[in-house]
Amino acid sequence: MPKITIDARTIDVPKGTSVLEAAQLLGVYIPRYCYHPRLSVSGNCRMCLVEVEKAPKLLTACSTEAAEGMVVRTDSEKVKAARRDVLEFLLINHPLDCPICDQAGECGLQDYYMDYSRAKSRFPAEDKVLRQKRRALGPHLVLDNERCILCTRCVRFCSEVTKTSELEVMERGDHSFIDLKEGKALDNGYTLNIADLCPVGAWTSRDFRFKQRVWFLKKAPAVCLGCATGCLMEAHYNDNTIYRLVPRPNAETNTWLCDRGRMTYKAAAAGDRLSKGVIKNGLIDLEPALREAATRIDEAKDAAAVLGSPWLSVEDNAALALLAGGMKTENYCFDFKFETGIADGILVNKDPSPNAAGAARVKAASGGLNFEEFLARLSGGKIKLVLTEARAAGLLKDALKASGARLIVFANNRGEIPAGAYATLPYASYFETPGTFINYQGLERRTEPVVQAPEGVKPLWQVVNKLSAYSGASLRLDSAEDALKGLDKK
Amino acid sequence: MISVKKVNNRPLNFLERIYLPEIARGLAVTMRHFFKNLFSPKNILTIRYPEQASPLPGNANLRTLHRLKIREDGSPKCVACFMCQTACPAYCIRIEAAEYPDNTVEKYPAVFDIDLSRCVMCGMCVEACPEDAIAMDTRELPGGALTRAEMLLTRDDLLRNLPGEPSTLGAANRLANEYLEGKK
Numbered sequence: 001m002p003k004i005t006i007d008a009r010t011i012d013v014p015k016g017t018s019v020l021e022a023a024q025l026l027g028v029y030i031p032r033y034c035y036h037p038r039l040s041v042s043g044n045c046r047m048c049l050v051e052v053e054k055a056p057k058l059l060t061a062c063s064t065e066a067a068e069g070m071v072v073r074t075d076s077e078k079v080k081a082a083r084r085d086v087l088e089f090l091l092i093n094h095p096l097d098c099p100i101c102d103q104a105g106e107c108g109l110q111d112y113y114m115d116y117s118r119a120k121s122r123f124p125a126e127d128k129v130l131r132q133k134r135r136a137l138g139p140h141l142v143l144d145n146e147r148c149i150l151c152t153r154c155v156r157f158c159s160e161v162t163k164t165s166e167l168e169v170m171e172r173g174d175h176s177f178i179d180l181k182e183g184k185a186l187d188n189g190y191t192l193n194i195a196d197l198c199p200v201g202a203w204t205s206r207d208f209r210f211k212q213r214v215w216f217l218k219k220a221p222a223v224c225l226g227c228a229t230g231c232l233m234e235a236h237y238n239d240n241t242i243y244r245l246v247p248r249p250n251a252e253t254n255t256w257l258c259d260r261g262r263m264t265y266k267a268a269a270a271g272d273r274l275s276k277g278v279i280k281n282g283l284i285d286l287e288p289a290l291r292e293a294a295t296r297i298d299e300a301k302d303a304a305a306v307l308g309s310p311w312l313s314v315e316d317n318a319a320l321a322l323l324a325g326g327m328k329t330e331n332y333c334f335d336f337k338f339e340t341g342i343a344d345g346i347l348v349n350k351d352p353s354p355n356a357a358g359a360a361r362v363k364a365a366s367g368g369l370n371f372e373e374f375l376a377r378l379s380g381g382k383i384k385l386v387l388t389e390a391r392a393a394g395l396l397k398d399a400l401k402a403s404g405a406r407l408i409v410f411a412n413n414r415g416e417i418p419a420g421a422y423a424t425l426p427y428a429s430y431f432e433t434p435g436t437f438i439n440y441q442g443l444e445r446r447t448e449p450v451v452q453a454p455e456g457v458k459p460l461w462q463v464v465n466k467l468s469a470y471s472g473a474s475l476r477l478d479s480a481e482d483a484l485k486g487l488d489k490k
Numbered sequence: 491m492i493s494v495k496k497v498n499n500r501p502l503n504f505l506e507r508i509y510l511p512e513i514a515r516g517l518a519v520t521m522r523h524f525f526k527n528l529f530s531p532k533n534i535l536t537i538r539y540p541e542q543a544s545p546l547p548g549n550a551n552l553r554t555l556h557r558l559k560i561r562e563d564g565s566p567k568c569v570a571c572f573m574c575q576t577a578c579p580a581y582c583i584r585i586e587a588a589e590y591p592d593n594t595v596e597k598y599p600a601v602f603d604i605d606l607s608r609c610v611m612c613g614m615c616v617e618a619c620p621e622d623a624i625a626m627d628t629r630e631l632p633g634g635a636l637t638r639a640e641m642l643l644t645r646d647d648l649l650r651n652l653p654g655e656p657s658t659l660g661a662a663n664r665l666a667n668e669y670l671e672g673k674k
Contacts, residue, residue: 098571098620099569099571099573099597099620099621100569100570100571100595100596100597104571133594133596134596209589210570210587210588210589210597211587213571213572213576215576216572216576
């Protein structure tokens with residue numbers, strides 16, 4: 001365990017720790033561009049230069065291993081001058097694009113300039129070397145070579161994390177620039193991480209481009225419900241609209257976020273968002289739709305069935321289980337078996353649903369049929385009506401078609417409604433209502449509301465509550481937690 | 491603690507206390523002005539604003555109605571950087587950015603609204619603008635309006651050049667000049 005002294009404070013660090021990481025442990029921030037905790041050390045930006053006693057020159061903190069008895073200064077005049085000079089060097093040819101650059105406000109150059117330099121440029125703006133301006137690379141990214149500071153984070157990301165190696169530094173010396181390798185396309189499913197990694201505005205997201213200035217955005221914790229991995233993410237929103245999703249790095253599941261997960265916010269604000277009920281293909285108000293659905297459920301009596309959904313939260317599944325109890329039917333199922341595990345070695349899970357484990361928890365409390373039994377009863381004609389969530393209804397597609405049972409679904413968007421659904425009831429998405437999800441590792445993931453649901457759209461447990469009031473056995477749920485408690489009592 | 495100041499008004503004399511002579515005196519003042527204005531209207535100080543406006547003093551540096559400057563080719567000089575919207579203390583500016591398919595400037599305002607009913611004419615937007623694209627030098631004072639909609643300036647209302655423009659001088663015009671050169 002080497003003992004290292006940084007700015008007159010001493011710390012024991014494990015062998016192999018770099019000076020930069022040791023400083024981080026002490027709470028001393030060393031500026032960096034090319035260093036990233038999850039990528040290999042490259043040491044090319046020179047921003048992290050520190051003074052080490054007995055070393056003839058300044059050393060890069062990211063690539064210097066902490067050694068026994070090392071004495072490091074990060075606040076000496078020499079270090080400050082070095083930082084100023086590195087910034088001046090990086091800014092010589094950096095275009096004055098800030099007004100049109102999406103990175104402005106979260107830009108490494110802007111931030112460090114204000115923190116460490118504030119020097120006036122000694123180079124006239126007309127002498128800047130011009131390079132290729134923006135061009136779209138891949139379905140999600142825009143590259144502007146003029147803004148690039150050649151930290152090679154993007155190159156290392158593609159070769160080390162996705163292992164697809166699309167990007168490379170072309171040419172040498174001051175001719176260097178980042179480009180695609182010949183014959184490659186930048187579409188590896190994780191490309192938007194490059195826009196996050198890029199400390200300047202060279203890589204920007206095509207989806208987020210010019211939508212909103214970053215300083216207007218407010219941040220809220222969110223959870224990705226794209227698959228069973230359950231990545232933690234942060235929703236950036238303003239004026240009741242989500243503009244982008246970025247990863248919330250954590251040791252358990254994710255440092256990155258896949259492109260598909262980042263686009264999941266779009267469904268919440270999509271034009272086909274349901275705010276009324278649908279009977280067959282016609283929109284009607286929620287109340288008559290609920291009454292109609294309740295009448296059909298009562299009609300079917302014990303041939304009515306409830307299927308939970310691995311796309312719904314534990315609370316909402318619990319509310320459905322209570323509803324099944326109130327309906328006095330034996331046909332209910334909260335049993336979903338998917339193969340789990342990381343499919344591509346990075347993040348994407350084999351299980352496409354976010355909450356199969358949560359549904360299993362509801363099954364453990366309420367019982368119910370196995371999925372196979374449920375399917376058999378449906379195909380055998382014992383079930384005349386199925387109440388479920390839209391994506392879970394997709395699991396029953398063929399059996400529903402064969403048996404001709406009535407289908408009543410809960411859905412967020414019109415596009416989700418399965419063909420042949422008899423009635424559809426809208427519910428608030430998990431960007432608008434809290435919910436608990438359990439990922440493939442068994443970790444509890446709690447979503448918190450980021451934006452408000454469209455007018456009249458209620459969380460699923462409230463819709464279930466109303467449905468229960470219309471169909472006779474009222475559940476009297478006051479909150480999502482009530483549903484969980486009601487389940488525990490059973 | 492509220493401080494109270496006592497004012498010792500002069501007590502009214504007898505004529506003032508019987509009231510009528512003072513009324514007559516007041517009416518006389520009113521009538522004097524009435525007839526003066528009736529027979530020589532050019533001395534009236536008030537004007538019928540907003541139909542009439544008094545000319546502004548010639549050399550005054552005033553913050554008057556906003557405008558957005560235009561480049562040589564008719565495109566707005568504004569690049570939709572949102573600095574003015576950020577600086578605005580009255581939240582009266584609303585911008586929606588859009589992207590040119592091809593040229594070096596890339597970004598332009600598809601929507602640029604200034605709500606004059608909210609604007610406090612502080613000039614912060616002009617101070618904040620890095621492109622010298624917004625100015626308050628039209629020497630027109632925003633007048634009264636009958637509806638809120640009339641107080642909303644849209645991009646088309648705002649875009650105009652003054653005589654002698656567009657100017658291509660200054661560092662702020664670099665991008666615009668580059669862009670115009672590329673068009674030739």
